[in-house]
Amino acid sequence: MADRISIYIDKKEYFTTEDKTILEAAQENGVYIPTLCHLPETESSTSCRICTVMVNGRPLTACSTPVGEGMEIDNSTTQITEWRKSVLEIMFTEGNHFCPSCEKSGNCRLQALAYRYQIMAPQFPYQFNEREIDATNDKIIQDHNRCIICKRCVRAIKDEHGRSFFAFIDRGHKLRVRLDRKLGKELTDELAEAAMEVCPVGSILVREKGFETPIGQRKYDLERIGADIEQNGQMKNHE
Amino acid sequence: MNKPVVATASLAGCFGCHMSLLDIDERLVELIDLVEFNKSPIDDIKKFTKDVDIGLIEGGCCNTENVEVLKEFRKKCKTLISLGECAIMGGLPALRNDITVSECLAEAYLDGPTTVNEHRILPNDEELPIILNKVYPCHEVVKMDYFLPGCPPSADLIWEALVALITGEEKEIPYALIKYD
Numbered sequence: 001m002a003d004r005i006s007i008y009i010d011k012k013e014y015f016t017t018e019d020k021t022i023l024e025a026a027q028e029n030g031v032y033i034p035t036l037c038h039l040p041e042t043e044s045s046t047s048c049r050i051c052t053v054m055v056n057g058r059p060l061t062a063c064s065t066p067v068g069e070g071m072e073i074d075n076s077t078t079q080i081t082e083w084r085k086s087v088l089e090i091m092f093t094e095g096n097h098f099c100p101s102c103e104k105s106g107n108c109r110l111q112a113l114a115y116r117y118q119i120m121a122p123q124f125p126y127q128f129n130e131r132e133i134d135a136t137n138d139k140i141i142q143d144h145n146r147c148i149i150c151k152r153c154v155r156a157i158k159d160e161h162g163r164s165f166f167a168f169i170d171r172g173h174k175l176r177v178r179l180d181r182k183l184g185k186e187l188t189d190e191l192a193e194a195a196m197e198v199c200p201v202g203s204i205l206v207r208e209k210g211f212e213t214p215i216g217q218r219k220y221d222l223e224r225i226g227a228d229i230e231q232n233g234q235m236k237n238h239e
Numbered sequence: 240m241n242k243p244v245v246a247t248a249s250l251a252g253c254f255g256c257h258m259s260l261l262d263i264d265e266r267l268v269e270l271i272d273l274v275e276f277n278k279s280p281i282d283d284i285k286k287f288t289k290d291v292d293i294g295l296i297e298g299g300c301c302n303t304e305n306v307e308v309l310k311e312f313r314k315k316c317k318t319l320i321s322l323g324e325c326a327i328m329g330g331l332p333a334l335r336n337d338i339t340v341s342e343c344l345a346e347a348y349l350d351g352p353t354t355v356n357e358h359r360i361l362p363n364d365e366e367l368p369i370i371l372n373k374v375y376p377c378h379e380v381v382k383m384d385y386f387l388p389g390c391p392p393s394a395d396l397i398w399e400a401l402v403a404l405i406t407g408e409e410k411e412i413p414y415a416l417i418k419y420d
Binding site: 092096098099100101102105106111114115118120121122125126128129130131215221222223224 | 321324327328329330331333334336337373376378379383385386387388390412414415417418419420
């Protein structure tokens with residue numbers, strides 16, 4: 001059993017164990033730190049930087065940094081909120097995110113975070129980059145306009161031998177995720193749905209599954225992202 | 240005291256945001272007590288007759304006329320608001336932004352599957368506004384003061400924002416009102 005230690009998040013003391021990351025410690029204590037590329041049970045990719053917190057005065061990603069005794073963590077200063085908004089705004093202007101016509105709208109983590117941070121319009125100019133839509137697979141459609149290169153599908157969707165169905169191809173600004181042509185033919189319905197679920201945006205879509213839930217009943221229509229974690233924290237404080 | 244003056248325009252939009260404004264239902268009666276409308280499709284006033292306090296812009300800029308109207312609104316309006324996704328990010332018209340204008344025109348007027356255009360003429364009358372290379376969000380053309388997202392923004396959001404602007408009281412906007420679709 002790992003040692004019990006205390007950490008401070010936004011000047012408030014919380015207890016956790018040494019084997020946790022800052023993100024895990026915060027979550028178990030009901031403190032919400034936003035994540036996009038993070039996937040529990042897999043190695044952190046730390047690519048999106050949205051979970052950046054100040055640790056003893058230095059910016060670090062909460063999903064990959066282990067906790068330490070007496071750590072002082074800032075999670076809600078104006079500076080951190082502005083950084084997080086910038087990260088989201090960069091994603092919204094770099095890709096082509098046409099929310100009104102997106103199948104994932106209402107269930108999209110990127111959109112939900114923008115709602116949480118009340119982004120009314122991004123501060124950066126829209127790029128409108130040319131991206132392709134790959135509809136060659138029988139089960140799924142990949143819309144590269146919306147991909148934020150978080151690598152969640154690459155890390156999560158694997159066959160029984162541990163081979164990833166998705167992989168990165170090319171480099172730099174040409175980098176994109178591609179479904180393996182051969183392996184993709186073996187994609188089961190369950191894995192296809194898992195891929196759509198694991199995608200934090202609307203880049204991986206299962207055929208004939210778009211717009212299934214009516215507006216008003218979708219995941220983030222009424223409840224903001226992270227509300228479940230915060231409610232757990234409130235219940236814990238109450239006990 | 241004179242009532243605040245409101246003007247509205249639909250640029251490259253579908254009039255959905257204007258419909259959403261009408262969707263404030265019986266509060267419309269309250270609204271006309273609170274404000275006076277000037278140039279707007281709602282009262283069909285075509286030209287500004289005075290300076291305006293609040294301008295609501297629906298739609299982005301897809302042609303030279305949109306730019307002209309938007310610039311005129313900026314000159315006449317103290318506060319200018321981007322109303323809806325098209326004004327904020329170009330919206331669905333901006334789906335053409337990674338396609339060249341010549342390809343768009345060819346598809347629409349020459350090679351489309353339902354097109355009949357015997358003399359292969361592209362619209363080029365000098366009366367017609369010229370199509371821009373891309374559809375631009377309003378804030379990339381002039382300075383916009385506020386943004387109300389949504390496709391369309393909900394009637395409640397428009398109402399809350401207008402009342403806040405008119406009364407000058409800051410308001411916390413409920414989570415469920417800010418949506419991008």
